[in-house]
Amino acid sequence: MVTIKAIAERCGCSPATVSKALNGAPDVSRAMTRRVRAVAGEMGYVPNAAARTLKTARTYSFGLLFRENAKIGLAHEFFSLMLDGFKRRAEELGYDISFINRRLGGQELTYAEYVQYRRFDGVAIITANYEDPLVRALAVCGVPTVTVDDQFDGCGCVLSDNAGGVRELVRYVYEMGHRRLAVLRGDNNRVSRVRWGAFRHTCQELGMTVPDEYDLQGRFHDPEGAGEATRRLMALATPPTCIFYPDDISYLGGLRAAEDMGLCVPEDLSAVGYDGIGLVQQIRPRLTTMWQNADKMGVETAEELARAVKEGGGYTPRQILIPGELIKGETVKKL
Amino acid sequence: MVTIKAIAERCGCSPATVSKALNGAPDVSRAMTRRVRAVAGEMGYVPNAAARTLKTARTYSFGLLFRENAKIGLAHEFFSLMLDGFKRRAEELGYDISFINRRLGGQELTYAEYVQYRRFDGVAIITANYEDPLVRALAVCGVPTVTVDDQFDGCGCVLSDNAGGVRELVRYVYEMGHRRLAVLRGDNNRVSRVRWGAFRHTCQELGMTVPDEYDLQGRFHDPEGAGEATRRLMALATPPTCIFYPDDISYLGGLRAAEDMGLCVPEDLSAVGYDGIGLVQQIRPRLTTMWQNADKMGVETAEELARAVKEGGGYTPRQILIPGELIKGETVKKL
DNA sequence: TTGTATGCGTTATCAT
DNA sequence: ATGATAACGCATACAA
Numbered sequence: 018m019v020t021i022k023a024i025a026e027r028c029g030c031s032p033a034t035v036s037k038a039l040n041g042a043p044d045v046s047r048a049m050t051r052r053v054r055a056v057a058g059e060m061g062y063v064p065n066a067a068a069r070t071l072k073t074a075r076t077y078s079f080g081l082l083f084r085e086n087a088k089i090g091l092a093h094e095f096f097s098l099m100l101d102g103f104k105r106r107a108e109e110l111g112y113d114i115s116f117i118n119r120r121l122g123g124q125e126l127t128y129a130e131y132v133q134y135r136r137f138d139g140v141a142i143i144t145a146n147y148e149d150p151l152v153r154a155l156a157v158c159g160v161p162t163v164t165v166d167d168q169f170d171g172c173g174c175v176l177s178d179n180a181g182g183v184r185e186l187v188r189y190v191y192e193m194g195h196r197r198l199a200v201l202r203g204d205n206n207r208v209s210r211v212r213w214g215a216f217r218h219t220c221q222e223l224g225m226t227v228p229d230e231y232d233l234q235g236r237f238h239d240p241e242g243a244g245e246a247t248r249r250l251m252a253l254a255t256p257p258t259c260i261f262y263p264d265d266i267s268y269l270g271g272l273r274a275a276e277d278m279g280l281c282v283p284e285d286l287s288a289v290g291y292d293g294i295g296l297v298q299q300i301r302p303r304l305t306t307m308w309q310n311a312d313k314m315g316v317e318t319a320e321e322l323a324r325a326v327k328e329g330g331g332y333t334p335r336q337i338l339i340p341g342e343l344i345k346g347e348t349v350k351k352l
Numbered sequence: 353m354v355t356i357k358a359i360a361e362r363c364g365c366s367p368a369t370v371s372k373a374l375n376g377a378p379d380v381s382r383a384m385t386r387r388v389r390a391v392a393g394e395m396g397y398v399p400n401a402a403a404r405t406l407k408t409a410r411t412y413s414f415g416l417l418f419r420e421n422a423k424i425g426l427a428h429e430f431f432s433l434m435l436d437g438f439k440r441r442a443e444e445l446g447y448d449i450s451f452i453n454r455r456l457g458g459q460e461l462t463y464a465e466y467v468q469y470r471r472f473d474g475v476a477i478i479t480a481n482y483e484d485p486l487v488r489a490l491a492v493c494g495v496p497t498v499t500v501d502d503q504f505d506g507c508g509c510v511l512s513d514n515a516g517g518v519r520e521l522v523r524y525v526y527e528m529g530h531r532r533l534a535v536l537r538g539d540n541n542r543v544s545r546v547r548w549g550a551f552r553h554t555c556q557e558l559g560m561t562v563p564d565e566y567d568l569q570g571r572f573h574d575p576e577g578a579g580e581a582t583r584r585l586m587a588l589a590t591p592p593t594c595i596f597y598p599d600d601i602s603y604l605g606g607l608r609a610a611e612d613m614g615l616c617v618p619e620d621l622s623a624v625g626y627d628g629i630g631l632v633q634q635i636r637p638r639l640t641t642m643w644q645n646a647d648k649m650g651v652e653t654a655e656e657l658a659r660a661v662k663e664g665g666g667y668t669p670r671q672i673l674i675p676g677e678l679i680k681g682e683t684v685k686k687l
Numbered sequence: 688t689t690g691t692a693t694g695c696g697t698t699a700t701c702a703t
Numbered sequence: 704a705t706g707a708t709a710a711c712g713c714a715t716a717c718a719a
Contacts, residue, residue, distance in 0.1 A: 018468075018696090020695095020696060020697085021696065021697065021698095022696080030705070030706080031705070031706045031707075032696090032697085032698095032706090033698080033699085033705075033706060033707075033708090034704085034705055034706070036696095036697065036698060036699090037698090037699095037705090040698085044704065044705085045704070045705080046704060046705090049704080049705085063461070063465045063468045063469050064456075064469060064696085064697080065406070065469070065471065065695090065696050065697070066402075066469050066470050066471065067401075067402045067403075067405035067406040067411070067471060067695085067696080067697095068402075068406050068695070068696035068697040068698090068711090069696080069697060069698080070402035070697095070711090071400070071402040071403050071406050071695090071696080071697075071698095071710095071711045071712065071713090072696080072697045072698045072699080072710080072711050073697085073698070073699095073711085074711080076402070078450070090432070090436045091426065091432040091433075091435055091436050092429050092432040092433050092436060092630075093432075094427050097426040097427040097428075097432050098426075098427050100426055101426050101427060104451060108451075108453050108455055109455075111455060111457070113450060113451065113453050113470075114450065114451045114453075115413070115448060115449065115450040115451075116439060116443075116448065116449045116450075118443050118448050118449075120443055120444075120446060121399075122446070126398070130398045133353075133398045134398050134399060134400070134401050135401050135448075136400065136401065136402060240634050266631060266634070269631070269634035269635065270634065273634065273636060276636060294631075295427075296601060296604070296629075296631055296632070297631070299575050299601070299604035299605065299608065300604065300635060301608060301611060353712090355711095355712060355713085356712070356713065356714095357712080357713095365689070365690085366689070366690045366691075367690090367712090367713080367714095368689075368690060368691075368692090368713095368714080368715080369688085369689055369690070371712095371713065371714055371715085372689090372714085372715090375714080379688065379689085380688070380689080381688060381689090384688080384689085399712085399713080400711090400712050400713075402711085402712080402713095403695090403711070403712035403713045403714090404712080404713060404714080405695090405713095406694095406695045406696065406697090406711090406712080406713075407694080407695055407712080407713050407714050407715085408695085408713085408714070409695080
C-alpha cells in the first residue's frame with residue numbers, strides 16, 4: 018500500500034505538502050503540485066478511506082435502510098427502480114451507498130447505533146416498517162435522513178402522489194361510465210390509508226356511494242388474496258363493474274380468479290391496478306393503472322439527502338411530491 | 353461521540369483495558385470486564401468503524417459490483433433475489449455490503465482502485481460486463497473475489513447450471529413429442545453460449561437437427577425482439593412447434609406476437625422460457641420454464657466469499673454449480 | 688491483571 | 704511556499 022509518506026520521500030518533500038498538493042490546496046506551488054501528482058500516479062497511490070474518515074469525520078457515504086420484514090424485499094420493480102435511481106444520483110453527487118445492517122461482531126445494534134458506527138453522512142429509508150420503534154428512533158437520531166412514502170418530524174421525505182393518482186384513476190373509471198366501484202386495500206400503512214381516503218373522497222365527490230361489501234381489506238403484492246377477494250365480490254347479488262386492486266401484481270391474481278369464474282376482463286369485469294410495472298404491461302389485455310415514477314423518487318431522495326447533509330443544522334425539511342402517470346390500458350370497459 | 357478514552361476515565365482505568373474488556377480479551381478480570389461494559393452501555397458507546405479499520409486493516413465489508421450497462425439493472429427479479437440472498441447471508445456472516453462506485457471527489461477511479469480505497473475485505477461481482485477490461489482487472493487485483501455466472505482465474509464463482517437446465521428443458525419438450533425446436537439466443541455472453549451449446553448438443557443427442565432458420569440471435573429481457581423473432585419463425589413454410597425463449601420476460605413478447613397472429617399457446621405453438629420469474633407464473637397459460645435458484649446463488653456467493661477472506665492466501669477457488677428446477681407449466685402441448 | 692506507548696494514514700494548524 | 708507536529712479512535716506489543 019503506497020501512502021502519502023512514500024510519495025513524500027520520493028518527491029523529497031514533506032507528507033503535509035503531498036496531502037495539500039493532492040487535495041489541490043492553493044498554498045502549494047504549481048510545479049510542486051504537478052510533480053506530486055505525477056509521482057502519486059506512477060506509484061499507484063490510492064487514498065485510504067478509513068484514515069480520511071477518522072481525520073475528517075466524514076464518510077461521503079449514505080446508509081440505506083431497506084425492508085427486512087417482507088419476503089418481497091428488493092424483488093419488486095417499484096423498489097428496485099427506486100434504488101437504482103437513488104444509487105445513480107447519489108454517486109453522481111459524490112456519495113457511496115451502503116446497506117444499513119444491525120450486526121456488529123457478535124451483538125445486535127439498533128439502526129441508529131449502526132449508523133453511528135459507520136458515521137454515515139446521511140440515511141435514506143427507502144422502505145421499512147415505519148411503525149417499528151427502531152426505525153422511528155433512527156429517523157430522529159440526528160443524522161440527516163430522508164424517508165420515502167412516509168413522513169417524520171425533522172426529516173425530508175419523498176412521497177408518491179397517491180392521493181392524486183387514485184383521484185385520477187377514479188375519475189377516469191367514472192368517465193368510462195362505471196358507478197359500482199369496489200376497492201381492495203393494501204396493507205394498513207400510510208400509503209394505503211392515503212389511497213383509501215382519496216378513493217372514498219373522490220367517489221363521494223362524484224356522487225357514488227361505496228357499499229361496505231365493496232370495500233375489502235387486503236394486502237400488497239398478494240395475487241392469491243386478490244383472487245379470493247375477486248371471487249367474493251363477483252359472487253355478490255350486485256357485483257361491482259370495476260375493481261381497484263392494490264397493485265399490478267395483485268391484479269394478476271384477480272384476473273386469474275375472474276377467468277376461472279368464466280368472466281372476461283374487461284367485457285364482464287373492469288379492473289385497475291397501481292404501480293405501472295413494466296412486466297405487467299406486456300400482458301394482454303393491457304392493464305389500466307397508475308404508473309409511479311420510482312426512478313425519480315429515488316433521484317429526488319438522493320438530492321434531498323445531499324441537500325440535508327450540505328445545509329447541516331440549517332436544513333429545513335421538505336416534502337417532495339412525485340406525480341404518477343395514468344396508463345389508460347384496456348381493462349376498463351366503456352359502459 | 354463517546355470514545356474508549358471517555359469510558360476509561362469514568363472507569364478509572366486505562367484505554368487499553370477498556371479496549372480489551374470490550375473485545376473480550378482473556379487477560380482482563382471478570383469484574384473489570386463487567387464494569388467496563390456496563391459503563392460503556394450506559395454512556396451509549398458505539399465503536400468507530402474508521403478507527404478500527406485504520407488500525408486493523410479490516411473493514412468487514414464486501415464490495416458489490418452490479419451492472420451499469422443495462423437499463424434493467426436491479427429491476428430484474430433474478431438479480432434482486434440474488435442480491436437479497438447475498439445480503440442476508442453476508443450480514444449473518446458478519447459482513448456489511450457496499451456498492452462499488454468509481455467516483456472519488458472529482459475524479460474517476462478504476463473498480464480496483466475504489467476497492468483499495470475502501471479496503472473491502474472481499475468483492476462480489478453479481479452481474480457485470482465480464483468483457484470489460486476494468487472488470488477483469490478488478491478480478492485479478494488481489495482482493496478476494498467471487499463472480500456469478502462467469503469464471504476468472506483465481507476467483508471463486510457461483511454458476512447457475514445452465515447446461516443442465518437447458519438439457520432438461522429440451523428433453524422434456526422432446527418427450528412431449530416435439531421435433532421442430534427453435535431457439536432464440538440471449539446476448540452473446542458466457543451464459544448464452546453455454547445454453548446454446550447445451551441446446552445444440554441435446555438436440556443432436558436426441559437425433560433432432562436444428563435448421564439455421566430456427567436458430568436466431570436475440571437479446572435477454574427483450575419482449576419486442578422476441579415478438580419480432582416469433583413472427584419470423586411462424587411465417588416460415590415449416591414453422592417450429594416449440595420456441596425456446598431466452599427468458600420468461602422475452603416469452604411475454606412472443607406470446608403477444610403469437611396472439612396477434614391469431615395463434616394460441618400452446619394449441620398452435622408451444623413455448624418455454626428461462627428463469628422462473630414469480631410474476632410470470634401468475635399468468636395463464638402457466639409458462640413452462642427453468643427456475644433458477646437466485647436466492648441460493650446469492651447465499652453461496654456470500655459463503656464462498658467469506659471463505660476466501662478467511663483462508664486468505666491459502667484459498668483454493670471453487671466453482672459452485674446451482675441446479676435449477678423444471679417448472680412444467682402449460683405452454684408445451686403434448687403432441 | 689493492568690498500564691504505557693506506539694502507530695495505522697490522513698488532514699489541519701501553526702511555524703518557518 | 705513548505706514543513707514539523709499533533710490529533711482523529713482504536714488495538715496491540717510490551718512493560719510493569
